[in-house]
Amino acid sequence: MKRVFITGASSGLGLALAKRYAADGASLGLVGRRGHLLRELADSLPGQHRCYALDVRDRDILHAAAHDFIARGEGRVDAVIASAGISTGTVTGETGDYAVFESIVQTNLLATVATFEPFVAPMRAAGAGRLVGLASVAGVRGLPGAGAYSASKAAVAVYCESLRLELADSGVRVVTIAPGYIDTPMTQHNPYRMPFLMPADAFADKAHAAIERGVSYTVIPWQMGVVAKIMRLLPDAVYDRLARNAPRKPRSMGS
Numbered sequence: 436m437k438r439v440f441i442t443g444a445s446s447g448l449g450l451a452l453a454k455r456y457a458a459d460g461a462s463l464g465l466v467g468r469r470g471h472l473l474r475e476l477a478d479s480l481p482g483q484h485r486c487y488a489l490d491v492r493d494r495d496i497l498h499a500a501a502h503d504f505i506a507r508g509e510g511r512v513d514a515v516i517a518s519a520g521i522s523t524g525t526v527t528g529e530t531g532d533y534a535v536f537e538s539i540v541q542t543n544l545l546a547t548v549a550t551f552e553p554f555v556a557p558m559r560a561a562g563a564g565r566l567v568g569l570a571s572v573a574g575v576r577g578l579p580g581a582g583a584y585s586a587s588k589a590a591v592a593v594y595c596e597s598l599r600l601e602l603a604d605s606g607v608r609v610v611t612i613a614p615g616y617i618d619t620p621m622t623q624h625n626p627y628r629m630p631f632l633m634p635a636d637a638f639a640d641k642a643h644a645a646i647e648r649g650v651s652y653t654v655i656p657w658q659m660g661v662v663a664k665i666m667r668l669l670p671d672a673v674y675d676r677l678a679r680n681a682p683r684k685p686r687s688m689g690s
Contacts, residue, residue, distance in 0.1 A: 440464040443519030445472040447619035451639035464504035491546035501553035514565040543587035562606035580683030608649035615659030627682035
């Protein structure tokens with residue numbers, strides 16, 4: 436039986452991945468802020484699972500949950516998926532938005548690091564395991580009005596690349612998944628068209644397959660992977676003309 440630790444499990448991509456791994460027979464460590472949703476999820480899934488209600492920005496409490504999950508499996512953990520994330524519009528110079536930048540970077544980037552930290556040593560000792568970071572197509576190039584989200588997700592991708600190189604000879608695989616538009620509560624309030632929008636359960640199937648293969652980096656859905664490659668290749672002047680008037684996610688958290 437596989438053992439998988441998932442942050443952000445109470446909604447969105449984390450919830451979809453929890454359901455997919457439970458269907459595969461895994462025993463899960465479910466992490467999220469809303470304990471009642473975690474318990475409802477655990478009760479709805481086949482198998483036995485542990486719930487950890489916490490804020491991933493609290494490194495000490497997150498580490499305590501990780502160590503508990505590790506101990507209950509006598510040190511064996513097959514995969515760790517850092518899927519906790521938040522997104523909202525941000526504008527540099529707007530009153531209150533610095534605090535929003537800080538919260539987004541703490542949740543999306545620093546909590547990914549804190550999630551992985553306790554698992555590196557036992558996975559090294561086992562010579563196996565998967566550390567999975569959730570980047571985003573929004574991190575390929577900077578998007579107007581999304582400086583915090585784009586920057587945090589670009590940083591997740593580069594951080595995971597660095598970690599992959601650090602663990603290259605250990606048997607531990609670092610997997611970076613960059614979602615495009617996935618139908619979750621995070622995207623349902625976007626006031627603009629979302630090309631190639633994918634259901635969350637279909638995303639989870641594709642992500643599960645990529646994690647099991649131990650791929651280094653993948654964009655889901657594949658069509659957004661093509662878009663991402665084109666975005667990377669565009670000269671700055673061309674990209675600026677195309678993107679400067681792109682639709683923006685509304686500011687909410689710092690307004």
